[in-house]
Amino acid sequence: MHDGSGLIAVQNLTKQFGSVTAVQNLSFTVSPGSVTGFLGPNGAGKTTTLRMLLGLVTPTSGTATINGRQFHQLGQPGRVVGAVLEAQGFHPRRTARNHLRVYAAAIGVPDTQADQVLSLVGLATAADRAVGGFSLGMKQRLAVATALLGDPQVLVLDEPANGLDPEGIAWLRTFLQSYARMGRTVLISSHLLAEVEQTVDQVVIISRGQTMYYGPLEHLRQQQQRRVLVQPSDVGALATALREGGVLTIEQLVDGRLAVSGVDSKHVADVALRAGVSVYGIQEEQVDLERIFFQLTSGQYAGQAPAPYQQQGGWA
């Protein structure tokens, strides 16, 4: 049986669909007690990776384990891992409660658990309605409820925010964080860093089926150097004064401002005062995680700017 560690381990995972390599030699681990974001642009291989982890897709090579075991070795998988996947369906004429009772029976938990998870996701009043009439957001909540049926130690969610309204997203965020704080493992995928930035502690960033970054989000933030953007009355004089003070990373922006790295705005303002240069505007540039994310993942499907219109040869 599994070791109960709550650890997700992906090692040298590769999947080929015919001539298309969806995932290439991917490795990362996810520890319990934190929410890990699994990030990458659409088509980067996130869904395929999660489906390999969940035993739905057979890897071409490599392994993906939960609690030290591959999915089919877990025994009662529903009690170890719960999953919310894209394109996970419901029978349109089955009610929400009946849907949950089917899978409660499969997992081997009492039927009362179905009502409990319905209340947990806020669907108690819609329990006896057929799922066919549910909105996208309600279906997503029901998918979360299904994942929680077996009270699993590990929760895997593929783009769970799709279709959720802002209230639902806020609820999910709080819920996942408290779930992880109970010492459980939460892995959540998204193609938008901003969407999960406030939720996750760790990130795995993949692009073109390969790992680009894997570690705490905080480290990623620190990688980005902070810059001070300043609009002086005399660009040359301020730059010279800064260089004399030992600040060498100075860049002139196209709008005429100076971008100064490695110091804070107070230092720049003090230097300007001593040099007798007026400062019309000064700001510290915000850490822009989205830009790092973009740099890490860009290029997979790099689009081109439209070609300028040219009349071709007439009506020959």
Add this chain to the structure above:
Amino acid sequence: MGNLVQAELRKTTTTGLWWGLLIPTVLVALGGGLLSGLIGRAFVDLTSSADAEQLSEMLGVTPDQWKFSLFGIARSINLATVFPLIFGALAVSGEIGRRTITTTFLTAPSRMHTMLAKMLVYALWGAIYGLAIMGFVALGVVLTSSSGQLPDSGGWAMLTLVCVVSSILMTMFGIGLGALIPNTAGVVVLLTMYFVVIENAVLLGLRIAGTPETVVGFLPNGSVNGLTGSVVVDLFLSKAGVVPEEAITFLRMFAGAGGAQSWWLSGLIFLGWVAVAFGGGWALTARKDIT
């Protein structure tokens, strides 16, 4: 395993499919039964007239002792079991089509467990459909036949047995085909066309060409029809006196068992087809990437 069987059972009872298909099943069974009795009676009336004397002399019994309605019973059962076939065909293809298969596999120890649980639950449903078919065919026949045309209690028991067995096997065959062709509309149309039209057209073609029909008894529809048809022919012959070989060939045709082997051999042949279909569907489902 018990958990998964309960889950599969709940899947079948929490949607309307089981009764949605049971309604046409009992209508066909009842209609077939009523018609069997009427045609049987008309046939006896016809043959009881003067022309039939020679025939009855040959057979050694009078026409009113002939249990002609038996043939209609076999035909009605064969037609009505197309519905449990469809019910089975939707077991896996429906889950793949609606993408509920993902959750099903996520909550089962293995795909083998899921398929086994489905097999057990659908065998039960096959038996329920089989009993309903037999019940309504019998009701129809009893309403329109004269009592002399009805089988005795042993005959009824035998008919019930082959009806239930053929219904269960048809359901299993459907599951296998549905897993092999995971497109609900496609597999339903294909199976219905095959069992109702295609194989009968092949049979007709063979007959016209004058080639032996024995090959039909080894095909899926021919063998499953042989299961019911051969029992009916046996039951008819047991009360019909001495019947010449050529007449038996005709009787088998009437019973829808043209070219078929004896009932138990036909059953075994169809069981072989079920094993091929179910085994193939099982193997495919076990390895399939669910994307």
